[in-house]
Amino acid sequence: MSNLTINQDRLWASLMETAQIGGTSDGGIARLTLSEDDKRIRDWLSAECAALGMKLTVDEAGNMFALRAGKRPDLPPIAMGSHLDTQPTGGKFDGVLGVLAGLEVLRTLEAAGYESEAPLMLVNWTNEEGSRFSPAMLGSGIWAGVYAPDYGDARSDVAGDTFGASLDRIGYRGAAKAGAVKIGAMFELHIEQGPILEAEGVQIGVVQGVQGMRWFELVLRGTAAHTGSTPMNMRRNALLGMAKVIEGIDGIARSHADAVGTIGFLEVHPNSHNVIPGEVRATIDLRHPSDAVLDQMEQQTQALVRAAAAEIGLEHRLDQISRTASVVFDAACIAAVRAGAQAAGFSMRDIISGAGHDAAHTAAVVPTTMIFVPSAGGLSHNPAESTLPEECAAGAQVLLEAVLHYDRQRAETRRGVTA
């Protein structure tokens, strides 16, 4: 236990203050990446970091890295952070909490005059949400070398505006090359975006990794025809085939422990009261912590689609449109979170992240883990997204404890090695 205590009211006040930037009348935030509102929140963060005497570096993808010196400049910095952009119908906690809690940790350390061994760093990753420029987690992906900076720059929004031009326009194209800013470890606090912690009354999720994810686009094509004058035995109803796939995907997911499977997007053509659907498009979302199980689920999905199409005489096309491997977080980082939650006296449980996060990209490069706090009703990407002040503070306290625990452990190890 550090004897340092997060200032819950200060953290909450910052959350509520910044929620006005891009704030919507229904209590949410619409702060799309690289928008004018994104510039405003970035300017706000820059000023807060400057007030703490931190040195800000921005890289060519707009990722922001603010550094607080430690006792040992030879050690790579321990980073905290997440993202400040939101979905068009975003809430007040997704991403923002991870950045502002990191800021609160640094404010607390500064107020106490606490000096860490390694430097500490606060990070704001660009375009985590991916709702303006696809793919999601673009900034951390560029930093981690998953995407080339040129690829990032060329991403276009629906209006034809590019990522690169938008970055230039708001003045957050930094001089640092992608990946040039070195990090020793990454801790990302985030809301769970799921119902488990709330349902079990647990305060802290000790995140073990991120599920692998595979997305497919499915098109089923039959024959559009009049609902009144086409006998049942002469129909090729594409929606009927899709109904079988919807149920089948649910069944496949339920047949594997820890799996999820969903059709969330579905479009019917011509979508008229009195026309049998001639074509239906949908996206299938499969996730599991194990890539081997995902392989099985993918095969079962292919068989399911073939069977449903054959039964009704439909044409089908199943294309994989996105794929992320599962991620296992760093054991030492996880141990630090567990020690931090224990020291602070919070209840905890191991949990797997079902959503993608910047931490999934950093984990491929540096020791990384995440900390989850409850989401009321499991809601996110929703103005009604809600995490209580004490829950936010608990997450920030565990973040502080974990980072300092990890800092002490690593400094000792390094001393051991160099001794």
Added chain:
Amino acid sequence: MSNLTINQDRLWASLMETAQIGGTSDGGIARLTLSEDDKRIRDWLSAECAALGMKLTVDEAGNMFALRAGKRPDLPPIAMGSHLDTQPTGGKFDGVLGVLAGLEVLRTLEAAGYESEAPLMLVNWTNEEGSRFSPAMLGSGIWAGVYAPDYGDARSDVAGDTFGASLDRIGYRGAAKAGAVKIGAMFELHIEQGPILEAEGVQIGVVQGVQGMRWFELVLRGTAAHTGSTPMNMRRNALLGMAKVIEGIDGIARSHADAVGTIGFLEVHPNSHNVIPGEVRATIDLRHPSDAVLDQMEQQTQALVRAAAAEIGLEHRLDQISRTASVVFDAACIAAVRAGAQAAGFSMRDIISGAGHDAAHTAAVVPTTMIFVPSAGGLSHNPAESTLPEECAAGAQVLLEAVLHYDRQRAETRRGVTA
């Protein structure tokens, strides 16, 4: 057999000539009711009827009635006709064929100097399609007393333009009161809009009646949540419930002979790749020739929806949004069609209309029936809608034979009565 033969080329030429009025580049027609194109086709029809020496009456709903005198002005006229308006993506035959075939019958009689017993009448009903002003079959409904003229006038299109104002604007507000134009019987030739005649290689459908139809709006409400972070056992997936209903409706329809049941319209909220559907709306369309069977199907649908919602823990709302009773056509009219097809040497089968038609309204007031000819691939409301020249001519020939058969029969009966 009348020894009178329809002029196939003349009929086809009129179909192709008028298809230019509102014609679309993909070979269809977009001739919305009471549009400028509707005015043009009405002007064309008026001129053709005038050329045949027929007297045109237009009623207050814009319905057009052209009269050709018979030997016995004491008999009410035998009417032929359908509608000249189309869907926005209409084809060249739906409705138009019934009017132009009636015109061709009259041209054939005129050329041969044939004098019928009763007067003959050609009718163009206003707004059969209902795609600009809801409800469909409005003109015939006003004529039959189903709708008040004021109700019709107040119908509004999406631009806020009313039926009444549009009628005045194109100059087809007639002086005749709704229902004042008396008809003795009604024969409507129409394309099948279904696949049965083509599939069985049959030339003429002897229409027995129109299916009863019930439409319901179904809303299933669960909880929108993240597809990645919401375990399968904590979901309330509205689309999964709808999948069960889609399959169930198909099953209910297949369990009753001659029934059809379809979900053609479906809307998912929020309809995002990575959000479990929180709400799904759909329209359920049930049809059967017997209202008693429809009662059963409706009860089964209610039970299906309740069970699907209960299984997943969804809220549900099932509202009836439209209901038309089944219609049984007049036995003497049907017999006349059968005699006509036999006399002309065409193959025929009894058939039930799955679509609504103006004839369904007139049947409540006067002896009525319909004649169907094949629709290639069962297609309608589609630019690819297709019926061959010889199929159109066969329909017109049967129309001619049926009308003259009915005329002779009725004149004899009346003579019998008055003798």
